[in-house]
Amino acid sequence: xxxxxxxxxxxxxxxxxxxxxxxxxxxxxxxxxxxxxxxxxxxxxxxxxxxxxxxxxxxxxxxxxxxxxxxxxxxxxxxxxxxxxxxxxxxxxxxxxxxxxxxxxxxxxxxxxxxxxxxxxxxxxxxxxxxxxxxxxxxxxxxxxxxxxxxxxxxxxxxxxxxxxxxxxxxxxxxxxxxxxxxxxxxxxxxxxxxxxxxxxxxxxxxxxxxxxxxxxxxxxxxxxxxx
Amino acid sequence: xxxxxxxxxxxxxxxxxxxxxxxxxxxxxxxxxxxxxxxxxxxxxxxxxxxxxxxxxxxxxxxxxxxxxxxxxxxxxxxxxxxxxxxxxxxxxxxxxxxxxxxxxxxxxxxxxxxxxxxxxxxxxxxxxxxxxxxxxxxxxxxxxxxxxxxxxxxxxxxxxxxxxxxxxxxxxxxxxxxxxxxxxxxxxxxxxxxxxxxxxxxxxxxxxxxxxxxxxxxxxxxxxxxxxxxxxxxxxxxxxxxxxxxxxxxxxxxxxxxxxxxxxxxxxxxxxxxxxxxxxxxxxxxxxxxxxxxxxxxxxxxxxxxxxxxxxxxxxxxxxxxxxxxxxxxxxxxxxxxxxxxxxxxxxxxxxxxxxxxxxxxxxxxxxxxxxxxxxxxxxxxxxxxxxxxxxxxxxxxxxxxxxxxxxxxxxxxxxxxxxxxxxxxxxxxxxxxxxxxxxxxxxxxxxxxxxxxxxxxxxxxxxxxxxxxxxxxxxxxxxxxxxxxxxxxxxxxxxxxxxxxxxxxxxxxxx
Numbered sequence: 074x075x076x077x078x079x080x081x082x083x084x085x086x087x088x089x090x091x092x093x094x095x096x097x098x099x100x101x102x103x104x105x106x107x108x109x110x111x112x113x114x115x116x117x118x119x120x121x122x123x124x125x126x127x128x129x130x131x132x133x134x135x136x137x138x139x140x141x142x143x144x145x146x147x148x149x150x151x152x153x154x155x156x157x158x159x160x161x162x163x164x165x166x167x168x169x170x171x172x173x174x175x176x177x178x179x180x181x182x183x184x185x186x187x188x189x190x191x192x193x194x195x196x197x198x199x200x201x202x203x204x205x206x207x208x209x210x211x212x213x214x215x216x217x218x219x220x221x222x223x224x225x226x227x228x229x230x231x232x233x234x235x236x237x238x239x240x241x242x243x244x245x246x247x248x249x250x251x252x253x254x255x256x257x258x259x260x261x262x263x264x265x266x267x268x269x270x271x272x273x274x275x276x277x278x279x280x281x282x283x284x285x286x287x288x289x290x291x292x293x294x295x296x297x298x299x300x301x
Numbered sequence: 302x303x304x305x306x307x308x309x310x311x312x313x314x315x316x317x318x319x320x321x322x323x324x325x326x327x328x329x330x331x332x333x334x335x336x337x338x339x340x341x342x343x344x345x346x347x348x349x350x351x352x353x354x355x356x357x358x359x360x361x362x363x364x365x366x367x368x369x370x371x372x373x374x375x376x377x378x379x380x381x382x383x384x385x386x387x388x389x390x391x392x393x394x395x396x397x398x399x400x401x402x403x404x405x406x407x408x409x410x411x412x413x414x415x416x417x418x419x420x421x422x423x424x425x426x427x428x429x430x431x432x433x434x435x436x437x438x439x440x441x442x443x444x445x446x447x448x449x450x451x452x453x454x455x456x457x458x459x460x461x462x463x464x465x466x467x468x469x470x471x472x473x474x475x476x477x478x479x480x481x482x483x484x485x486x487x488x489x490x491x492x493x494x495x496x497x498x499x500x501x502x503x504x505x506x507x508x509x510x511x512x513x514x515x516x517x518x519x520x521x522x523x524x525x526x527x528x529x530x531x532x533x534x535x536x537x538x539x540x541x542x543x544x545x546x547x548x549x550x551x552x553x554x555x556x557x558x559x560x561x562x563x564x565x566x567x568x569x570x571x572x573x574x575x576x577x578x579x580x581x582x583x584x585x586x587x588x589x590x591x592x593x594x595x596x597x598x599x600x601x602x603x604x605x606x607x608x609x610x611x612x613x614x615x616x617x618x619x620x621x622x623x624x625x626x627x628x629x630x631x632x633x634x635x636x637x638x639x640x641x642x643x644x645x646x647x648x649x650x651x652x653x654x655x656x657x658x659x660x661x662x663x664x665x666x667x668x669x670x671x672x673x674x675x676x677x678x679x680x681x682x683x684x685x686x687x688x689x690x691x692x693x694x695x696x697x698x699x700x701x702x703x704x705x706x707x708x709x710x711x712x713x714x715x716x717x718x719x720x721x722x723x724x725x726x727x728x729x730x731x732x733x734x735x736x737x738x739x740x741x742x743x744x745x746x747x748x749x750x751x752x753x754x755x756x757x758x759x760x761x762x763x764x765x766x767x768x769x770x771x772x773x774x775x776x777x778x779x780x781x782x783x784x785x786x787x788x789x790x791x792x793x794x795x796x797x798x799x800x801x802x803x804x805x806x807x808x809x810x811x812x813x814x
Contacts, residue, residue: 141645141650158726182485182644182672183728184484184724187393188480190480204392205481206480259813260811260812262812268459300812
């Protein structure tokens with residue numbers, strides 16, 4: 074299995090400043106002092122600068138969103154954990170993520186701060202470490218007979234199937250195993266159709282170790298593609 | 302059962318378990334919330350002027366809450382208290398997907414119930430979707446032939462454009478259903494056909510604009526699709542319900558038909574009161590992958606679009622001759638479909654939204670709320686910033702003729718049923734109907750301001766008004782009756798056929814056999 078794609082990081086380290094300065098439009102700027110004071114990190118709209126890896130993890134105290142988009146900041150890397158949102162043009166002290174911001178994005182709506190599925194490229198099957206396409210992501214167009222232990226084994230919490238095939242997930246390696254649930258039939262696979270996104274719930278949540286992609290059955294009344 | 306697209310085919314297997322907002326500061330806090338759904342009925346949020354029917358509130362599935370409200374103090378003119386039905390969906394709390402469907406055929410209307418019945422898996426909830434118009438009954442057909450419909454406003458299903466956008470100045474927004482959280486925006490479709498010819502190109506024109514998809518050429522209804530369309534005049538044509546239609550005719554058009562149309566392509570004179578659609582024109586069948594012209598000829602209509610094919614119709618001397626000569630020269634015709642997001646039109650920014658299997662778009666009307674600001678929540682010059690209303694009544698309960706010049710008194714009230722889709726400050730989707738009482742077929746509803754008020758109280762940041770009036774429908778699962786009161790249009794208690802619906806279903810399925 075390949076590694077997670079790592080975001081490039083470019084730090085725009087700026088000197089101490091007055092309130093909300095050094096935030097050229099369009100940029101989202103983080104400050105390590107209250108009210109937009111102290112050192113700052115400028116995250117340009119079209120650039121590659123990120124919080125993750127910039128030395129600014131858990132450092133920001135206030136923020137200025139000098140863009141037309143919504144600013145989204147997250148407690149965990151890769152758009153994970155608690156979310157705080159900043160409206161277009163908004164500035165102020167962080168309410169809940171004071172010295173806890175580790176990742177960010179700019180989004181066309183406030184609601185878009187709560188999903189991370191847009192990172193999944195066309196033709197990819199993407200798995201995520203948090204619900205709703207958030208947290209660490211891995212995308213692939215290929216089958217995987219066994220996930221990497223300690224990274225993805227029993228760690229998948231949501232899925233986007235941006236391929237043209239049916240995605241079939243299994244609880245054990247080598248496309249095997251069964252899920253049992255009181256009052257429910259034994260499940261041998263869990264499938265997500267082409268074009269669909271979904272978070273996972275018990276017993277499938279955090280209980281996947283392999284997957285394969287299959288051409289949908291010609292007969293839509295069956296589920297055989299995952300088991301053959 | 303044959304599905305129009307694989308995306309909706311959640312087939313076989315057992316169903317997975319059945320199972321405010323302070324916006325006072327510039328910074329908005331939102332937490333990721335608990336990870337397990339409560340099994341007990343959810344507590345309905347309190348809303349001014351509405352009384353929660355707590356016995357009806359329930360969890361439809363993990364992450365899907367249903368709340369029913371009755372109007373606390375209706376005015377004397379209303380026969381019954383109105384109802385507000387709210388479904389709140391948290392995609393982080395359940396295995397869920399939010400999508401749209403046109404049912405079995407994109408060419409004809411179906412009730413929301415029929416669309417639900419056509420799905421292999423019963424969705425958790427479904428509401429009516431976008432605006433549409435009935436096109437007219439072609440000459441020589443009988444009542445057994447369903448009247449075709451056309452959507453107006455950008456409409457996309459599984460990445461395939463189903464209807465072109467209105468011209469941008471018409472305030473007709475759409476909702477994109479793609480990443481688990483609906484996105485309300487202003488969209489522009491851009492559809493073209495490009496010839497493979499490199500020499501002796503007819504008229505020297507390699508690329509032509511395609512005016513629309515899956516509709517009667519010459520007879521755009523509801524809104525103009527481009528600057529070539531006329532300004533629009535009411536009637537004398539009326540649809541099957543007697544409603545006067547505005548036509549935005551253009552006698553020089555290309556219209557594309559895709560596999561989802563599922564009805565024979567239109568022949569001339571579909572609409573007896575529109576002359577622009579009378580022309581014989583020209584029609585070709587294309588391989589959708591290669592663009593090769595498979596067949597075609599003079600005249601148009603009566604063909605079925607096979608899977609993997611398009612049908613392209615042309616009307617107007619110039620367009621007809623261009624297409625004829627492409628056919629004669631054995632050209633290939635490449636179809637291009639693009640979607641542009643104009644949400645940031647004020648900043649003169651537009652961005653392309655790539656089309657693929659993940660993209661559904663449902664058209665809507667008025668933008669209700671953007672970035673937490675209601676578009677209809679303030680008091681206007683007449684004392685009531687209400688928004689449009691087709692069923693306006695005065696204080697004596699008399700229907701008022703509604704025109705742009707009609708004064709709006711504070712005592713006027715509106716009986717338009719409403720359907721809306723919104724997204725709250727935690728990224729949850731809300732599907733809402735405002736209507737007459739569930740247990741009486743009494744048409745009722747309200748001004749748009751009466752929709753935005755409870756939506757804002759529920760923390761909604763962005764919201765779009767969907768088709769309403771007799772179209773407003775909300776079905777929970779395969780319930781025998783909709784949860785909202787139905788209008789008397791087309792008839793008391795009869796569910797209206799609509800173009801499409803927005804539904805919530807389980808996002809994946811166990812394989813048990």
